[in-house]
Amino acid sequence: MAERYTQLSGYRIMWVWVLFDLPVGTKAERKRATRFRNDLLDLGFEMVQFSVYLRHAWSREKAESYARKVGECVPPSGHVQVLFFTDKQYAQSKVYRGRAKPQSPDEKPRQLALF
Numbered sequence: 326m327a328e329r330y331t332q333l334s335g336y337r338i339m340w341v342w343v344l345f346d347l348p349v350g351t352k353a354e355r356k357r358a359t360r361f362r363n364d365l366l367d368l369g370f371e372m373v374q375f376s377v378y379l380r381h382a383w384s385r386e387k388a389e390s391y392a393r394k395v396g397e398c399v400p401p402s403g404h405v406q407v408l409f410f411t412d413k414q415y416a417q418s419k420v421y422r423g424r425a426k427p428q429s430p431d432e433k434p435r436q437l438a439l440f
């Protein structure tokens with residue numbers, strides 16, 4: 326069983342993306358949206374864009390666990406989606422900044438710096 330987790334696989338390692346659109350028309354709504362963003366940071370997510378957060382997970386099971394924790398933090402109104410990508414899929418993504426040529430994604434978040 327332990328051997329199963331000792332090999333890193335780009336098909337097993339997952340990236341969990343949280344995309345959301347929360348109402349911010351009132352002071353209470355802004356406070357709930359800020360609390361949700363802070364909850365994501367507390368769960369180890371990193372901001373990619375203002376309403377897009379990303380986190381690394383060692384397995385699909387761990388990714389599902391993070392998704393459940395995100396679900397517990399969702400405010401009563403708004404729209405939140407959790408997407409899952411393998412490490413291989415993430416590595417194939419393209420980043421555009423203005424009309425420049427597409428670039429590979431930025432360096433992987435600090436969570437992988439130990440490897």
